[in-house]
Amino acid sequence: MPRKKSKKRSGKKAGKKAKKAKKSEENAEEPFEEPAEDQPSASTQSSSSSAKNEKLGIIKRFINKVIGSIFKKKKHIKLGLYGPPNGGKTTLANRICIDWLGEDMGSVSATAHETREIKIKEQINIKSGKKELSFNLVDTPGIATKIDYEDFVKKGMNKTVAKKRAKEATKGVIDAIKWLDDMDVVVVVIDSTMDPYTQVNITIIGNLVARNIPVLIVGNKIDLKKSDLKRIEAAFPQYDVIGISAKFGKNMDKLYESLFVMVD
Numbered sequence: 001m002p003r004k005k006s007k008k009r010s011g012k013k014a015g016k017k018a019k020k021a022k023k024s025e026e027n028a029e030e031p032f033e034e035p036a037e038d039q040p041s042a043s044t045q046s047s048s049s050s051a052k053n054e055k056l057g058i059i060k061r062f063i064n065k066v067i068g069s070i071f072k073k074k075k076h077i078k079l080g081l082y083g084p085p086n087g088g089k090t091t092l093a094n095r096i097c098i099d100w101l102g103e104d105m106g107s108v109s110a111t112a113h114e115t116r117e118i119k120i121k122e123q124i125n126i127k128s129g130k131k132e133l134s135f136n137l138v139d140t141p142g143i144a145t146k147i148d149y150e151d152f153v154k155k156g157m158n159k160t161v162a163k164k165r166a167k168e169a170t171k172g173v174i175d176a177i178k179w180l181d182d183m184d185v186v187v188v189v190i191d192s193t194m195d196p197y198t199q200v201n202i203t204i205i206g207n208l209v210a211r212n213i214p215v216l217i218v219g220n221k222i223d224l225k226k227s228d229l230k231r232i233e234a235a236f237p238q239y240d241v242i243g244i245s246a247k248f249g250k251n252m253d254k255l256y257e258s259l260f261v262m263v264d
């Protein structure tokens, strides 16, 4: 369960709210959240009409709140899978799709940066008891601080293909970061056999915290002997870490339960 649940808010919404807050600070006499075009300017308003507007503003906000709460449950959540290359994001995306849709999502490869563009699977419905959750699943290219075409050449690729791949992977990383603002919930997928205290992981998690996006850390590949979840927990003590094996479908129920708690 994420201990930062109270901070649940997408970055985009947070940005809009901040803009609105700034606007109302600049124009303290404006009681409405959105300026109405047919509204008289502050200088021409009599005190009685401004009181009326204030009441109207309160009613408008109340109605928005009620409507908002009615539709809240039907809201489409965007669930993003983020993390360094090779952590198992695409394997996990496929596992989720197979579990709930009966079909997979995309290719999986042992070569880093196999996913070089954002992939979205729409409308996945997951169930746990009586609860149901609907979301769009977004598989992202691995985030890396350095993408060198020579690393691909070392894996046996020819130079032209390797250069093209490095260029696409770099664009993919930029796109993945841009897309962060659109996410409602993010699962950070970390290979639990590797040292988690890396610049990439710290940057991803730091960016999510700065945007108030709820985060769930998944330590993947628990089927491997070298897997060490304690190391991830020690590196990111503010978060709960769920250990899974996306490849073999281990502990997936626990992951689904945590997702329910996060969006509740």
Ligand SMILES: Nc1nc2c(ncn2[C@@H]2O[C@H](COP(=O)(O)OP(=O)(O)O)[C@@H](O)[C@H]2O)c(=O)[nH]1
Pocket: 083, 084, 085, 086, 087, 088, 089, 090, 091, 092, 107, 108, 109, 110, 111, 112, 113, 114, 115, 142, 189, 220, 221, 222, 223, 224, 244, 245, 246, 247, 248
């Ligand atoms: N042993 C093991 N290997 C995994 C697991 N999940 C993914 N892999 C392997 O890790 C490699 C990278 O997986 P991929 O899903 O492409 O990672 P991505 O770059 O984060 O999307 C592939 O060779 C996968 O088969 C797992 O749970 N256990």
Ligand SMILES: [Mg+2]
Pocket: 089, 090, 091, 114, 115, 140, 141, 142
């Ligand atoms: Mg991938």
